[in-house]
Amino acid sequence: MGLLQTALTAIYPPRCLGCGEMVDSDFGLCGACWGQTAFVGGTVCDTCSTPLPGSVDDEVVHCDACLRAPKPWKHGRAALIYTGMGRKLVLRLKHGDRQEIAKPAAGWMRQAVMDMAPENALIAPVPLHWMRLAKRRYNQSALIAKSLSDMTGLDACPDLLERPRKTPSLDGKTRSERADILDGAIRINPRRRHQIINRTVVLVDDVMTTGATLSACAEACRAAGATDVCVAVLARVAKDA
Template identity: 55%
Template structure:
C-alpha cells in the first residue's frame, strides 16, 4: 500500500514542490538555500559567532550587555532567504505540515540545552489573534518538538494579558516597551512550573523582548531555570 501511494503521490520538497527522496524534506537546492545555524553560537541567544566551537560557553556582544532573564538559547536558522519563507509559510500560509520537519531542525539545535524533565512551553498569542489565525504557530512547534524530544508539554502555561501592537518597525527599546507586562502565567498552572526547567519556544527572535517577558513570568512563578528555542533568529546586522 505504501509503495503504491509513493508512486501516486511521490515525496515533494516542502518549500518548492520539486521531487525529494523522503516525505517532509527539502530538495538539495532548497536545503542549500536555507540558512541553518551551525558551528559556534552564542550560548544565550543562538546567534552565530566567529571562531571554532571549543566546548565552552561563548556570548555575543548583545548578551554580554543585556540582562537576559533566560539562561541558555538556541535557534535553528536565520530569518532570511528560505528560512524566512518557511517561517512565513507556517505563520501566515496555514502550512501546519511544516511543524513536523521544523521539529527536527529545532531538536538538532536544542540538543546542547535540553535537560531531562524540562517542560516545553510556547510563547502565547492573544485570544483575538488566535481566533483570527486559528492556531498558534509557536504551540504547533512546541508540541512537535516535545513529542520528538520526549518532553512534557503545556501549551497554555502562559497567557497574553493584553493584545500588543506589531513589533515591526520598532527599535529595541520600543519592542521592550510594547510587550512589558503582556504575558502572565495561567492562574491554574502554577504547580507545573515551580522548580522546573522551562524550555520556551517561539517562531522568531529579533530583540528577545517577547521571550524576556515570557521568561520573567516563568521565573516569577518559581521556575528553576528558563532556556529559549526559536525556529529562526533575525541576524543582528539585519
C-alpha cells in the first residue's frame, strides 16, 4: 500500500484547492491562497457567526440583527467569510463539480460542531429539490455533512429533510421575500421523523446569507420533536464582505 501511495503521489501530486499549484498534502491550500481565505475567528455572534468588534471572554454575544429577529436555532457557526478565496471555494463546490472541497470544508468546520453539539446530535444537510439535485448530480451540503459525520463520529441522516416544492433562487430577495418563498417548502421526511425525537439536529449548509433557508429547516425540525437545533455552514456572508 505504501509503494502504491508513493506511486500515485508521483503521478498525481497534491494540488492547491485554490490555484492548482503543488502543495505538501491532499486537500490543502498553498500559502498565497491561504492568505486570501478569511477564516472566521475572534468574537462572533453566537447565533449566526457574524464577526463582531471587540473581545469577549466566556460570554455569549449576539449581533444586532439576531437580537432584533432571533433565529429558530440555538447556536450557529461558520468556518469562512464569503469573500475572496472562501467565496471561490463555495462556488466551485456548489457549481463547479469540485466535490473534493467538501472534505477540507468539513475539517474547517469540525471543531465548531464538536463544541456546540452533544454526543447524540444528528447531522442533517439542507435539502435540494429533486429537480435541482438531478441537474447538479449531488447535494454539496450532503457531501459536507457526510465528511463531518466521519470526522466527529456523530450520526448523519442525509434525507432527514425534504424540499417537495421547487423554489426560485433567493439571490437578490429581501428577508421577507425569502421567508414567503420558503413558507411550506421544507419538511421532515416522514420515514425519518423518529430519528430526531429528543435529539439536537445540526443543520449543515454551504453558505448562510440571511438564514431564511436554515430557519425553514430549523422550524421543521423543532415542529417534529427535535430538542434543539444548531447550524454549521462553510461560509457566512458578512455585511462588510
